[in-house]
Amino acid sequence: MLHVYAVTDPEPRPPAVAGVDGAPVATLAQGGLAVAYSRHATAPSPPSPETALVHARVCDDLLAQGLAVLPVRYGTRYADEAALREGVAERRQALGARLDAVRGHVELGLRVLWTPHPDDVEPDGVAVEDGGPGRAYLLRRVAQEQQRQRRREAAEAAAAQVHDPLAAAAREARSEVLATPRLLLSASYLVPRHGVDAFRALVEDMAAAHPDLDVLCTGPWPAYSFGDEPREPRSPV
Amino acid sequence: MSDPGPLERHREVALVEVIDRVIDKGVVLTGDIVLSVADIDLVYVGLRLLIASEDTARRLGATPAR
Numbered sequence: 208m209l210h211v212y213a214v215t216d217p218e219p220r221p222p223a224v225a226g227v228d229g230a231p232v233a234t235l236a237q238g239g240l241a242v243a244y245s246r247h248a249t250a251p252s253p254p255s256p257e258t259a260l261v262h263a264r265v266c267d268d269l270l271a272q273g274l275a276v277l278p279v280r281y282g283t284r285y286a287d288e289a290a291l292r293e294g295v296a297e298r299r300q301a302l303g304a305r306l307d308a309v310r311g312h313v314e315l316g317l318r319v320l321w322t323p324h325p326d327d328v329e330p331d332g333v334a335v336e337d338g339g340p341g342r343a344y345l346l347r348r349v350a351q352e353q354q355r356q357r358r359r360e361a362a363e364a365a366a367a368q369v370h371d372p373l374a375a376a377a378r379e380a381r382s383e384v385l386a387t388p389r390l391l392l393s394a395s396y397l398v399p400r401h402g403v404d405a406f407r408a409l410v411e412d413m414a415a416a417h418p419d420l421d422v423l424c425t426g427p428w429p430a431y432s433f434g435d436e437p438r439e440p441r442s443p444v
Numbered sequence: 445m446s447d448p449g450p451l452e453r454h455r456e457v458a459l460v461e462v463i464d465r466v467i468d469k470g471v472v473l474t475g476d477i478v479l480s481v482a483d484i485d486l487v488y489v490g491l492r493l494l495i496a497s498e499d500t501a502r503r504l505g506a507t508p509a510r
Contacts, residue, residue: 214471256459259466277465281472294473302471316461395469425461 209244209285210251212265213429214277214295215309217241221410227251237292237336238299240306243269244291254281258299266429275310275431277302306433312397313377313427315406319369320421321391323358359385366392369413369420376409381432391420397431404425 210227217236226232237244244267245251252258259281280367285291321394337430367383370392374380377396386393398406407424414422 211473214473220468249463254463254467256463260459261461262466263462276468278466278469280472298473305471317463380498412487423457431465431469434469 208247208250209287209291210247211279211283211285211291212243212245212262213269213279214306215241215243216306219243219272219274220264220384224264224268225261226265226440227258232265235291238293240295240299240302242291242295245427246286249270260441265433268322270313270429274362275299275306277305277433277434278429279434280422301436305436307432308379309397309430311400312430313400313403314402314430314432315398315410315424315426316398316428316432317373317392317394317396317410317425318390318423319366319392319394320363320389321419322363322390325361364392369417369422370394373406373409373413376406379433379437381437397430397433398427400427 210230214228214230215234218239219234219241221234222232222243224232228245228251230245230247230248230251232243232245235244262278262281269276341397362385366382370380373394373396373403374382377398379392379397382392382394384392393421396406403426410422410424414420
């Protein structure tokens with residue numbers, strides 16, 4: 208069984224690091240692309256912090272070779288090389304287009320935590336007038352829904368203040384608002400390899416301008432978040 | 445001293461970020477994804493909790509963008 212790490216430009220050097228379960232990492236060229244994988248007699252280990260790190264190190268090694276790299280989601284397995292070739296051939300065009308999009312770029316990650324206003328967390332108490340418990344229930348439901356929407360709108364606005372200028376400075380961006388109640392924004396930005404310091408400076412300015420937010424910038428990473436075409440419009444930069 | 449040092453905190457946050465990407469992001473090839481959803485959920489739910497926890501908020505504050 209094969210465990211797949213990444214799709215990349217041909218021809219990568221075999222990564223210097225061992226793969227999952229200590230298996231050596233091999234590469235295979237297919238239709239103008241290359242794939243890094245390892246061969247396993249039995250099913251490779253399920254995801255754990257250790258195996259995730261091994262997977263990530265292989266992708267890092269390929270990125271360090273200066274290649275365009277699309278990390279493959281952990282758990283992608285093929286029976287043998289023929290099946291792997293077939294799987295890559297099916298998506299060759301889309302993968303080639305994404306490799307072109309990320310070439311020369313790296314991913315920077317951003318997490319922004321906020322402290323929601325306490326009033327926004329608990330639904331308003333609704334003054335219940337006459338009309339019985341059914342009416343009271345419905346009023347409460349309406350109030351809860353309004354509360355939820357107000358909170359969502361406030362979060363979208365606060366997240367946009369941080370995200371929009373950063374997205375404009377990146378080639379592409381992906382973002383999610385309120386993945387958890389405190390995680391205002393989790394986002395990834397595709398930035399030129401030589402533009403990492405400038406982008407980080409932008410993030411630091413952003414953090415300084417919003418002292419009420421906790422801002423964490425991570426990377427540079429291989430383009431984990433950019434394997435699919437953008438849903439957000441691509442910035443002209 | 446129950447509070448881990450800055451380097452240790454930094455490592456933990458970095459590990460969470462790595463796992464989040466390796467498991468939840470990345471290209472999905474049309475292959476045999478043999479991982480069950482349950483496998484992923486077990487790891488991933490833990491991550492989400494960690495990222496959302498007050499403790500992590502403190503850590504994030506302790507390791508600002510740099």
